[in-house]
Amino acid sequence: MSKSVEREAVIRARSLTKKYKDFVAVDGIDFDVYRGESFGLLGPNGAGKSTTMKMITSVSQRTSGELTILGKEPNNQGPEIRAHLGVVPQKDMLDRELKVWENLVTYGRYFGLPRKWLKTKVEELLEFAQLTEKRNEKADDLSGGMQRRLAIARGLINEPEILLLDEPTTGLDPQARHILWDRLFRLKEQGVTLVLTTHYMDEAEQLCDRIIVMDKGKIMAEGSPAELIRKYSSKEVVELRFGTDKNEGVAKQLEGKSERIELLPDRILLYTDKGEALLTAILDSGLHPVTSLVRRSSLEDVFLRLTGRTLVD
Amino acid sequence: MITQTLITQAVAIAEKRAKRPGASVYSGRAMTMIERSLYAAKSSNWLIIISGFVEPVLYLMAFGFGIGQLIGDIQDGSGNPVSYAAYIAPALLATSAMNGALYDATWNVFFKMHFSKVYQVMLSSSLGPMDVALGEISWALIRGATYSVGFMAIAWPLGLVTSAWGLLAIPAATLIAFGFASIGMAITSYMKNFQQMNWVNFFLLPMFLFSGTFFPVSVYPEWIQVIVKALPLCQGVDLVRSLMLGIIDISVLGHIAYFVVMIVLGLSFTTVRLKALFMR
Structure with a gap:
């Protein structure tokens, strides 16, 4: 102040x-x-x-x-x-x-x-x-x-x-x-x-x-x-793509594995402070995403959290 | 710690002006719009500009000296014989002024409003909507006045100006151009698409042909005469004809008043409309 x-x-x-x-x-x-x-x-x-x-x-x-x-x-x-x-x-x-x-x-x-x-x-x-x-x-x-x-x-x-x-x-x-x-x-x-x-x-x-x-x-x-x-998102994000028709089903299995989960039409976002560790755990559990990515949280994630929608569509 | 607001030149100028009434609508810098138009004119197509001037001259040649041969002398308003060319020359001078003014005030303004968006940018400086209106209208009237000066430069040596009053035809033509530019821009500001703009042209051609341009209005039945005489071009034709043929009476003042009203109305409507369009 x-x-x-x-x-x-x-x-x-x-x-x-x-x-x-x-x-x-x-x-x-x-x-x-x-x-x-x-x-x-x-x-x-x-x-x-x-x-x-x-x-x-x-x-x-x-x-x-x-x-x-x-x-x-x-x-x-x-x-x-x-x-x-x-x-x-x-x-x-x-x-x-x-x-x-x-x-x-x-x-x-x-x-x-x-x-x-x-x-x-x-x-x-x-x-x-x-x-x-x-x-x-x-x-x-x-x-x-x-x-x-x-x-x-x-x-x-x-x-x-x-x-x-x-x-x-x-x-x-x-x-x-x-x-x-x-x-x-x-x-x-x-x-x-x-x-x-x-x-x-x-x-x-x-x-x-x-x-x-x-x-x-x-x-x-x-x-x-x-x-x-810091306020609205976690440190890191794991992005997973299983294919458009499979994302929703897999998302259900992944619930509880991260602080928050967002299901988008083309990908699943998992919010966590330890991205690499979470990704390894997911791969070890036998899931095989088409692509996977660990990145830092951005304002895009903040926006998604606040409105439930992405910024650029 | 509160830092002082910076007084730059632009701010000093705006604050000085702000003390005057109406400062939010008019900054007194319509002139800068004309400077802008001069820059733009350098690169515009001169053939198009010249063609607008040539049109009335062609009418003068074809009708005045062509058909005029078949008609011979006719009587002017006060019963004196006058050549047909000298009869239509004032009408064509008024038409020149109208055409010149309307080219810029209609199509060019329409383009700037809807496509190049230059007015929006001007209004994000410290110019007000009336600066923009007056600046654009003035540029259009300059074009109209220039056309009429050009026309005069041809008509005078041909002996088509029979009275010394004829010199006043130039300021009269400028007034006519001002009137048409104002009303033209005001009307254009309400137009939304090209179809609507074409209605303007649709109206202009009959007005040109039947406003006492090529024959006296007295050929019409009484009730049509009333309508035709209310048209701005007819007012302009009468005004310039009185001056060039030297038939001066009180009606000249009436025509002048008509155009003054046209200017005030056009300028006000344009200002209001610019505000409504770009400052809402």
């Missing part, structure tokens, strides 16, 4: 709710985002992550509850709030008719920043996004990873204190993801507060100091990735 007293909440939400007609997209959530931290909203599609992001960006008005961003009220201080924020939308939404550098300059101009000032800022951001050589290409002609980096560079043009990233690495190949993570780490080192949504547990583990797990508009759990795993 003493820690949170010292920290400054840059975003504060209490009973935050958003309804579209009869549909409740965000259902009374409470959270704080502290300055300088990297905060993640983890959950499957439709969990309410993007809606929450939109309310923070003040382009979507909450239905009820409280929300302040840097102490400001989004309902009537939208432009002021957005001047503090960098926004990297889900599908990049680059200005495809414009060149790379023009994308940055025009976006800076929307904030009213002077051309002369932007000139040096744009160079700096091109460098940061590793796009200096691509400056004169149309945004449309860049690869997926480059487009995402351009979207991030664009989000940084107003020197924001808080950068909001909606699924920053969805659709990127592993190499492009790692480059992107590296860039985000650097921003964090510079003191930028990161708020990101993701449905990739490895991304949340890599990037986030603290996460909230969302499902159906509600917060299911909150904490650091390590805390959540």
Whole structure:
């Protein structure tokens, strides 16, 4: 507790709710985002992550509850709030008719920043996004990873204190993801507060100091990735595949052998602190899985425990 | 330990502006939208842009000088003889302004709303919906005004402007373009698919042909005249024709008022609609 007293909440939400007609997209959530931290909203599609992001960006008005961003009220201080924020939308939404550098300059101009000032800022951001050589290409002609980096560079043009990233690495190949993570780490080192949504547990583990797990508009759990795993899962997981039609029958036999057991359509998950020992015991008992794997628990397991469903389906 | 919130340039600019009323809708930076359009225009297809300008010129040649030969002189509103080409030239100037404005305010806006999603991005900066509306409408009106200047550059040397009032046809055409751009963007913002967009075209062709463009509205029965005169192009044609032929009376003010109302309505509806679409 003493820690949170010292920290400054840059975003504060209490009973935050958003309804579209009869549909409740965000259902009374409470959270704080502290300055300088990297905060993640983890959950499957439709969990309410993007809606929450939109309310923070003040382009979507909450239905009820409280929300302040840097102490400001989004309902009537939208432009002021957005001047503090960098926004990297889900599908990049680059200005495809414009060149790379023009994308940055025009976006800076929307904030009213002077051309002369932007000139040096744009160079700096091109460098940061590793796009200096691509400056004169149309945004449309860049690869997926480059487009995402351009979207991030664009989000940084107003020197924001808080950068909001909606699924920053969805659709990127592993190499492009790692480059992107590296860039985000650097921003964090510079003191930028990161708020990101993701449905990739490895991304949340890599990037986030603290996460909230969302499902159906509600917060299911909150904490650091390590805390959540400790609290909601075991140290290790044994994954066994016996074939689609056999998994269910075998699962019944395995009951009681581990702390917890989850039966998924394609595999059985056994939660234990001693994975190798459990696997050996199972093999010794005469069961022959098609494939077997011992791994560390991840946020995916936390999510499964909390909701009974997998994150990515 | 509470650290001070950073006052960057962008923040300072936004906070200065925030003291004014309406700051959440309008930041006073519609101009930056025009800058964006200039960048985009550099790479757009100039043939398409020029073709929009050429169309009314072709009508002038075919009807004014072609069919005009068969018709000879006709009487203008105040009973003076005037060549057929000089009679239709003002109408075609007004049409130029309309076409130019509508190209950008309808199809291009439709594309940006539903496909390229640039408005969403603009609205996540500190621009407001009215900046976006005014910026886009202004760009469309610039195109309309440019077309009419181009048309004038052809009509004037051909002797089709018979009055010094004709100089005012350019600002008049700009006003007409502004009106059509505003209403055009407002209507487009309600359109959901291409079929609906085609209805716009379906409406435009008859309006072009029957708004007193090629023959006086007085040929219609009384009740049709009332409807036709209420159409925006007919108002524009009357306005430009009065100026180019030098028949100035109180009705000119009426036409101007008509377009001012059109601009205010179009701009308001577009702003409200952008907010409803992208800030809900």
